[in-house]
Amino acid sequence: MTDLSLTTGTVVRPGDDDWDSARAFHSGIGEPTVIVRASTVDDVRAALRYAASERLDVMVRGGGHSAWGAVPGGVTLDLDALDEVRVEGSLVHVGGGATWGAVARILAEHGLGVSSGDTASVGVGGLTLGGGIGWMVRAWGLAADQLVGAQVVTARGDVLEVDAEAHPDLWWALRGGGGNFGVVTRFDFRAHPLEHVVFATLGVTGDARPVLRTLRDTMRDAPRELTMTYMDIPAMDPNAPAGATVTAVWIGDDEEAARAALAPLLAVDGVSETELGVRAYPDILMDMPAADPDQPMPGFVGGNTLLGELTDEAIDRLAAFREANAASVLFLRSLGGAFGDVAQDETAFPARHATWFAMAGAFDVPGLVDDGNRPLIQAEWDAIEALGAALYGNFTPSTDPGLVTRMYGPEAMARLAAVKRQYDPQNLFCRNHNIAPA
Missing domain, CATH: 3.30.43.10 (Uridine Diphospho-n-acetylenolpyruvylglucosamine Reductase, domain 2)
Structure with a gap:
């Protein structure tokens, strides 16, 4: 011992x-x-x-x-205590225990930003190692795409400085392969100039289909400064008002340009402007309340997928899923742009050709979901997932070990398994979407 x-x-x-x-x-x-x-x-x-x-x-x-x-x-x-954030010009050194809200606030003092997740309390480590889809994904790529170096403690206790030239195999795996390969105690990011963003919320009523088709068509040729999401949630949580909304973030303070980009959506029946104005980036990150042990979240029947195209069939199936399940959620986020500029074999993250991320699921609430309809709901989702290219591991609440085979293609899985064998042959780091050593 x-x-x-x-x-x-x-x-x-x-x-x-x-x-x-x-x-x-x-x-x-x-x-x-x-x-x-x-x-x-x-x-x-x-x-x-x-x-x-x-x-x-x-x-x-x-x-x-x-x-x-x-x-x-x-x-x-x-790693909570390893939360130092140090700025050297545009290079930002971030401790492995830091959260994105803290990073965003410190970077804002320097007029800088790094595309992160949507929630302030999310950890830098987990999000980045899993890829990291965020508000600036179309302009700057994933959080992992902004990474230029990392300090990694391996299963053997070795401390490695890793980048594109030092330990390139591990460097490839860290960017999208999850926490399978070691403990990252420091992340080095290349930040971007970011003074303000234009943040807009549009209310949506009625049929989701024309809204989603217009959203898709708008984003097809939209400037990379613009990223949009669509969310429709049930009346379950007082902290999250029920209903459908489109949320948009435009990098910079040009309200006129942002409003012009949103004009096609605002022309659709049932869509109205709720909010549009210049904000500081840290202020648009959500504050998600911690879990309440006395009121555990219900199960989730559904999943997510990275879609090459948001086709009419995908839109119809997603809208029908939400309509058929009262206690369900539907979420989409635009991709493309810088996300797709990265070659597929440059990082472990899957489906670089994807233009949309989609998630849908029914909450497993007694009286609404039971043993009789649970398989039917899952089958509805499976038909949607079949239209996509891969599952995004950061956005699933499941610990099903089989999910990892839906996250990576055969070539990437083989390459990840080889890296795993080199750096963690005993599979010490298996409390994740686990890559078994080859």
């Missing part, structure tokens, strides 16, 4: 006074064997040596939004 002694971090075990607070994460309550709150890179190395000696799986926790935090047992490696 390896002694679990840390430099400045702490170890929390069941029965300790702070156990209950330590095992709570944003999306639920964990039941790990032990929690290591790392404060230094040496703490991370000590935790990995201990986990390997005790044959314990490792779950790395940053923002705490991952469903994998609820899987019992193993070592939870909490």
